[in-house]
Amino acid sequence: MDIRKLKLKDLEGVRKLEISCIREYFKETIENKWEDLPEEWKENLGASSRKHFRAYLESGLSFVAVEDDEVIGFLFAQMLHHIADAENLVWIENMGVHPYFRRNQIAYRMLAACLKEGIAQGADVAHSTIQPGNAPSIMLHKKAGFFMDPRQVALMDLKDPKLRL
Numbered sequence: 001m002d003i004r005k006l007k008l009k010d011l012e013g014v015r016k017l018e019i020s021c022i023r024e025y026f027k028e029t030i031e032n033k034w035e036d037l038p039e040e041w042k043e044n045l046g047a048s049s050r051k052h053f054r055a056y057l058e059s060g061l062s063f064v065a066v067e068d069d070e071v072i073g074f075l076f077a078q079m080l081h082h083i084a085d086a087e088n089l090v091w092i093e094n095m096g097v098h099p100y101f102r103r104n105q106i107a108y109r110m111l112a113a114c115l116k117e118g119i120a121q122g123a124d125v126a127h128s129t130i131q132p133g134n135a136p137s138i139m140l141h142k143k144a145g146f147f148m149d150p151r152q153v154a155l156m157d158l159k160d161p162k163l164r165l
């Protein structure tokens with residue numbers, strides 16, 4: 001098994017794996033059936049989607065785990081600037097490991113690779129969003145040395161036609 005930087009040739013494999021991880025999350029959290037969700041909305045989901053992939057490819061901070069030419073793990077990250085008192089912040093957007101290969105330190109190694117590369121690129125801090133009930137993810141981040149910040153994130157859909165400002 002090899003852990004290396006994301007390449008363009010990984011697009012198809014990493015898309016498949018990210019979507020299956022997103023579907024796994026949806027199954028546990030949202031009542032909507034995947035099949036009922038609008039196609040266009042699904043196409044834009046995830047860092048591997050058409051609109052976002054290149055940014056994560058070019059950041060040099062995204063990694064994949066590869067076994068026999070198959071993508072079995074991914075971590076998408078990019079550098080953000082002037083956020084949370086930091087000039088350079090590693091923003092970890094998403095990560096996942098194929099269920100068959102979990103608990104083999106693959107996510108841990110991808111995270112370490114990303115953070116090392118972030119330091120090399122001049123990052124001061126790393127940020128990763130975790131769903132409150134995601135125990136594997138919480139434990140992974142704790143093991144890697146992250147501290148959990150109790151702040152909550154407030155989001156607003158600025159394209160919502162019903163938005164009143």
Ligand SMILES: CC(C)(COP(=O)(O)OP(=O)(O)OC[C@H]1O[C@@H](n2cnc3c(N)ncnc32)[C@H](O)[C@@H]1OP(=O)(O)O)[C@@H](O)C(=O)NCCC(=O)NCCS
Nearest residue numbers: 021095096097102103104105106107108136137139140143
């Ligand atoms: C979260 C996820 C990426 C972890 O991947 P992984 O390769 O299995 O994790 P690792 O083997 O590197 O685990 C490293 C540490 O994380 C913790 N951990 C990982 N999975 C765990 C689990 N199921 N239960 C408890 N702790 C867990 C442990 O501390 C583990 O170290 P240990 O094995 O020495 O005890 C994986 O479970 C996954 O893909 N989940 C679905 C997608 C997802 O939730 N992504 C997170 C978005 S932030």
